[in-house]
Amino acid sequence: MPMRFADYHVHSNHSCDGKATILEMCQKATELGIVEIGFSEHMDFEPEDSGFGFFDYERYTAEVKDAQEFFKSKLVVRKGIEIDYQEAFEDDIREWLRDKEFDFIIGSVHYVNHELIDYELLEDNDLERVYRAYFNEVALSIESRLFDVVGHLDVVRKFIDVGRAELSSFDYVERMGMALDMIVEKRMHLEINSKPSLLKETNIGMLPNEEAVTAFIGKGGRLISTGSDAHSIEEIGGGIREIMIFLKKFKENKLQLLFE
Numbered sequence: 001m002p003m004r005f006a007d008y009h010v011h012s013n014h015s016c017d018g019k020a021t022i023l024e025m026c027q028k029a030t031e032l033g034i035v036e037i038g039f040s041e042h043m044d045f046e047p048e049d050s051g052f053g054f055f056d057y058e059r060y061t062a063e064v065k066d067a068q069e070f071f072k073s074k075l076v077v078r079k080g081i082e083i084d085y086q087e088a089f090e091d092d093i094r095e096w097l098r099d100k101e102f103d104f105i106i107g108s109v110h111y112v113n114h115e116l117i118d119y120e121l122l123e124d125n126d127l128e129r130v131y132r133a134y135f136n137e138v139a140l141s142i143e144s145r146l147f148d149v150v151g152h153l154d155v156v157r158k159f160i161d162v163g164r165a166e167l168s169s170f171d172y173v174e175r176m177g178m179a180l181d182m183i184v185e186k187r188m189h190l191e192i193n194s195k196p197s198l199l200k201e202t203n204i205g206m207l208p209n210e211e212a213v214t215a216f217i218g219k220g221g222r223l224i225s226t227g228s229d230a231h232s233i234e235e236i237g238g239g240i241r242e243i244m245i246f247l248k249k250f251k252e253n254k255l256q257l258l259f260e
């Protein structure tokens with residue numbers, strides 16, 4: 001089956017930083033020729049996070065259902081969630097998920113040691129230290145078996161100037177390889193996140209990068225997911241066609257998107 005034009009990483013206004021309604025985003029998706037949209041609202045467990053306490057499961061469930069009915073034959077609408085993982089909150093996450101249903105669950109690491117991974121953190125800290133802590137959390141998130149998809153792997157890269165990247169000065173490649181091994185072994189979907197390509201002023205490309213995706217497939221990984229990480233109507237589907245073109249060279253490998 002040829003790969004579908006699907007966006008499985010979309011934030012509506014059910015996320016604290018989302019700008020549009022679910023219906024508005026679905027409408028735009030149909031105009032772009034997207035056949036399947038997966039909402040992945042933020043669920044945050046870090047009390048310091050601006051999104052903490054924002055997500056409303058009942059309201060979200062009702063609105064996704066409305067959208068599914070409204071767009072019936074035109075667009076497949078999936079009810080997903082992007083959970084911010086830190087080991088410190090693993091029990092809380094498990095407990096929270098117990099009485100809820102999602103079509104897919106993305107596990108993403110945005111924090112290390114309760115500190116948000118952003119430009120500031122990387123200015124104040126050694127890159128190797130941040131990466132070490134990051135890959136450690138990623139490994140724990142995979143081992144938790146709570147999630148279907150590993151969200152924007154290598155997100156640290158989003159906040160470093162690629163030209164400056166001293167990634168070769170430490171065991172970055174080995175650590176990335178270990179994370180990919182675990183994703184293959186646990187049969188999780190590796191998300192290819194095209195958000196950075198929307199940030200025209202940078203040259204970061206997709207997350208993880210082409211090299212890592214190639215390594216993942218080389219290790220036997222077949223399960224993937226494509227997502228733009230859109231937070232507004234303008235961003236829906238952004239960069240996904242480019243990912244699909246990149247993945248064409250692996251068509252012999254029979255990659256499988258979510259729900260295939």
Ligand SMILES: [Zn+2]
Pocket residue numbers: 082108110151152
């Ligand atoms: Zn995220």
Ligand SMILES: [Zn+2]
Pocket residue numbers: 009011040082229
């Ligand atoms: Zn996101």
